[in-house]
Amino acid sequence: MAAGEPFWRTKTLGEMTRAEWESLCDGCGRCCLHKLRDEDTGELGWTNVACRLLDLGTARCSDYANRRARVPDCVKLTPKKLAGIDWLPPTCAYRLLAEGQDLPWWHPLVSGDPETVVQAGVSVRGKAIRERDAGPLEDHLVAWPGRTPRAARPRSDRSTNKTEGRSQTP
Secondary structure, eight states: OOTTOOHHHHSOGGGSOHHHHHHTOOOOOGGGEEEEEOTTTOOEEEEEEEOTTEETTTTEETTGGGHHHHSTTOOOOOHHHHTTOOOSOTTOHHHHHHTTOOOOTTSHHHHSOTTHHHHTTOSOTTTOEEHHHHOOGGGGEESGGGSOOGGGSOHHHHTSSEETTEEOOO
């Protein structure tokens, strides 16, 4: 273990303190978007519809301490549950660390600035709509929550001419 290494590089997810675990959340809000699962194929579909507790201005839960009482299907993420969850976005720190990757440049623990999540295009701020305004979830299927924005990729990966998984003309 190298001296001065950040905790996420020296501890497993299961070894982290509660404060360390909680600090891994980058506040993007992507996990708080409603998702649909096809009953026949099991395929996951993302929507741009936010949980009723998600503050769209901050991309943070407006009642985090009581979220599970107010939204019974809200998942309390734990290291044990992580292995069985397939709906965390590819940008999620919990998912990245579980897959043996490091935190990206824009993560607040790396950058020291919670706004880099927004600057990198990872946050749902300005992209999501309120649950009460949505209507049928099927009308709001989108792909972006399940993709890594081009601006959020490492510099070496950003030199390619692709963004959000679609080819882009020069």
